[in-house]
Amino acid sequence: VAMPTLTAMIAAAVIGAWLGAGVVSRWSRPRIQRGMGVALLAAASVMLMTQLGLVPLGGEALGLSPARLAVAAAANFALGALMTLGIGLYAPCMILVYLMGMDPKAAFPIMMGSCAFLMPVASVRFIRERRYDLPAAVGLGLGGLPAVLVAAFLVRALPLGAVRWLVIAVVVYTAAALLRTAARERRAAALATAAPVPGPEATA
Structure with a gap:
């Protein structure tokens, strides 16, 4: 990939991750649930497009012109x-790289480099705002270590197409659960706000 x-x-x-973390870390739980639900549905749509072969195959370019690079950078910011x-x-x-007419092999250093650098940067803001669960973070981190071995020796032996459909189903289910929970909490909050405040006669 061209270095620029x-x-x-x-x-x-x-x-994008630094600014996004600053916004998300101040959101309420229902708002985060709604945001995650919508974003997960979008991610499921992208995965479904990939699974159905609706994603362009890309081109041969390893670098982008200034105009295309501006568009690609804005999209990667989002x-x-x-x-x-x-x-x-x-x-x-990966889909973004394909749409830009780049060689599919160029997607790997771009997406892996993006994630490798943005995750610690975004984590700093969540830690600074104290908007994270330490036991959950430690548990997920430690659980990921044996999960890599399971994926290396077990998951790769499974039919890739079936695994992708399973992932799509899990993502859609999770998104629906988050949106349903957020809606339920929103209704409960609305009912609590609308409940009449007892007057002096009621408390006497």
């Missing part, structure tokens, strides 16, 4: 911001 293209797209994702809602960057970034 790689550097600009990684930097855009990092800046993808970096969405990462702070827990939405993966790999698949959308």
